[in-house]
Amino acid sequence: MAGRPDTAGGKPEDDLMEVSMASVKQIVRMQHVVKTYRQGKVDVHAVNDVSLDIEAGDFAVLCGPSGSGKTSILNLIGGLDVPSSGSIRVDDVDLATLDNTALSAVRKNRIGFVFQAYNLIPVMTAFENAEFVLNLQGMSEAEARERVMATLKAVGLEGLEHRRPDEMSGGQQQRVAIARAIVTNPAIVLADEPTANVDSHTAEALLDMMQHLNREHGITFLFSTHDQHVIDRARRIISLHDGKIESDEARP
Amino acid sequence: MNVNRLAWRNIWRRKRRTLITAFSIGFGVMLSVTFTGSGDYTYTKMIDMGASMGMGHVTVQPPGYNLKPTLDKRLRGADGLRQRIVALDGVSDAAVRITGQAMFASARKSVGGGFIAVDPAFERPDNNLLLKSLVEGSMFDDKGGRGIVIGSKLAQKLQVKIGKKVVYTTTDAHGEIVSDIARVTGIFTTGIDMVDGIMALLPIASVQKALNYQKDEATLIAVIIRDQRYAEAMRHRIAALPEAAGTDVLTWKKAQPDLAGVIAFDKAGNYISQFLVGLLIAVGILNTMLMSVLERTREFGVMMAVGMSPQALFRLVMVESFWLAIVGLLLGIIITAPWFYFLYNTGIDFSGAFGTDFSYGGVLVDPVFKARLFKESAMAILGGVFMLALLAGVYPAWRAGRIPPVESLKTI
Numbered sequence: 001m002a003g004r005p006d007t008a009g010g011k012p013e014d015d016l017m018e019v020s021m022a023s024v025k026q027i028v029r030m031q032h033v034v035k036t037y038r039q040g041k042v043d044v045h046a047v048n049d050v051s052l053d054i055e056a057g058d059f060a061v062l063c064g065p066s067g068s069g070k071t072s073i074l075n076l077i078g079g080l081d082v083p084s085s086g087s088i089r090v091d092d093v094d095l096a097t098l099d100n101t102a103l104s105a106v107r108k109n110r111i112g113f114v115f116q117a118y119n120l121i122p123v124m125t126a127f128e129n130a131e132f133v134l135n136l137q138g139m140s141e142a143e144a145r146e147r148v149m150a151t152l153k154a155v156g157l158e159g160l161e162h163r164r165p166d167e168m169s170g171g172q173q174q175r176v177a178i179a180r181a182i183v184t185n186p187a188i189v190l191a192d193e194p195t196a197n198v199d200s201h202t203a204e205a206l207l208d209m210m211q212h213l214n215r216e217h218g219i220t221f222l223f224s225t226h227d228q229h230v231i232d233r234a235r236r237i238i239s240l241h242d243g244k245i246e247s248d249e250a251r252p
Numbered sequence: 253m254n255v256n257r258l259a260w261r262n263i264w265r266r267k268r269r270t271l272i273t274a275f276s277i278g279f280g281v282m283l284s285v286t287f288t289g290s291g292d293y294t295y296t297k298m299i300d301m302g303a304s305m306g307m308g309h310v311t312v313q314p315p316g317y318n319l320k321p322t323l324d325k326r327l328r329g330a331d332g333l334r335q336r337i338v339a340l341d342g343v344s345d346a347a348v349r350i351t352g353q354a355m356f357a358s359a360r361k362s363v364g365g366g367f368i369a370v371d372p373a374f375e376r377p378d379n380n381l382l383l384k385s386l387v388e389g390s391m392f393d394d395k396g397g398r399g400i401v402i403g404s405k406l407a408q409k410l411q412v413k414i415g416k417k418v419v420y421t422t423t424d425a426h427g428e429i430v431s432d433i434a435r436v437t438g439i440f441t442t443g444i445d446m447v448d449g450i451m452a453l454l455p456i457a458s459v460q461k462a463l464n465y466q467k468d469e470a471t472l473i474a475v476i477i478r479d480q481r482y483a484e485a486m487r488h489r490i491a492a493l494p495e496a497a498g499t500d501v502l503t504w505k506k507a508q509p510d511l512a513g514v515i516a517f518d519k520a521g522n523y524i525s526q527f528l529v530g531l532l533i534a535v536g537i538l539n540t541m542l543m544s545v546l547e548r549t550r551e552f553g554v555m556m557a558v559g560m561s562p563q564a565l566f567r568l569v570m571v572e573s574f575w576l577a578i579v580g581l582l583l584g585i586i587i588t589a590p591w592f593y594f595l596y597n598t599g600i601d602f603s604g605a606f607g608t609d610f611s612y613g614g615v616l617v618d619p620v621f622k623a624r625l626f627k628e629s630a631m632a633i634l635g636g637v638f639m640l641a642l643l644a645g646v647y648p649a650w651r652a653g654r655i656p657p658v659e660s661l662k663t664i
Binding site for chain 2: 075078080081100101104105107108109112113115119121122123124132133135136137180181
């Protein structure tokens, strides 16, 4: 999964089995990032001078109370929002230099998103939701099909390809969302409270799967979460408070 | 999944709303076809009737004759030019005529009026409304006799019947007052008081003689063409003939400015009505598309998050408008077809309300409301409604692509 879509040449199964060898590569580099929102007449520093590196193969969480800046950091890394100051590089690309179209291309090719509310497109089947991103990349139908089927199999959705979101459970929908996030072999998957809308049993199963994808396929995950289950599984815990990093601990 | 398929599925998320909008587009098509179809039918009838009242769809005349129609102005070599014109493709008929004003007198009365001097050999009911409207007697022959066909109201004023003598007095080519005598061979009733009360047909040979014209001299050649829409093109072709050098070649719009003005005025009203219908359709589509965009703000945020560009999002919403327009047009064709079939074949008879001799712009108007649709009108309606539907989708599409993804994702 380490290869980018434009360079990947092997079979999808091979991609999924491939473990990233560039474990020391910095996927994300944030330097002195500030994000200030205007609320009425008051400036609120959602992110306040945050410098953070995420390395390839990380399974890291951003944790902290509501309003501590977790989602804001994910949005900034994902190019969904722009910092008030500071710089952000994702997979060696300086996001500040990019216009909206180029940012879309970065998201399309280098970043996977998983949202709390699944956010699948309701008129598409599981297969089509995952295939959608590959269509955006312009991948051929046959190649996209092969890759999507392999990815759905990897997230445990074999046989459910033709179901629409309203025909699936919350856990199954989140698996589709994860499949959509990883099907492009992104540099990093940004997961915003991915277990918040599912029961604890399903949350454990989802975490098992993501941990497996991280360990076996080298996919880099960065979560924002309150969920202790997620925090317990993380190999790196970044605690935030009032938009600042309070601690950054690595665990074996 | 390609954008066409996704857009198609998206418009059916809310079936009822899509169907209501599609029906409003379809209803707009029906109204537009009704307005335009009645115009195509009525204006053609009016123009053809106007042409058959003496001047033709295209008129060849001496320079300035339409501005000051005096008999000292005349076409020379009219017969030869007529033969060249009749040979042109698209020309149905052409007739050499002399038109002028005259005083008609019977043994009992005198009445001022106008005459059209014609060669009966070249006059047919199709190109001559007065001949078509004969109610008594017949057309005078072409053997050099001195006949006259007069309007029924003129006959009443003069108190003459078939076979009675009428003396007409007019001014000749040199400004001299001349008179001749004719015997009534026919009486026409067009239903237009202005025509029936003052007009008369005279044999061109005797009028040429009376006016001191040469045999191939006349005041105009009335050209009847197969399709009035091509009058301007025909005018150019006739004007380009070497024999037409030194003449004025006019379309019916110039030769009959009153009729042209009435039609232009009516068309303007028609366009305003259609514009208002179009506006209502556009607002309906705009509302549907805007609602559809606003309720999917979060979804658009997700699409942008996974890599869809603002341009691609714009394209998606525009393709949704495209499909909505296609569905609306198809529905429009389905609901309009039987209605148009009825208007085309049967129509709605308003003779009870307006009578059968309702004239407008100097010509009779058919009291039966019917419709025809020229190919270009049909294309204009379909193209216009389609473009309208697409245009109404531009703002929602633009808006969809403008919402910052981070804001979209906050939307519930």
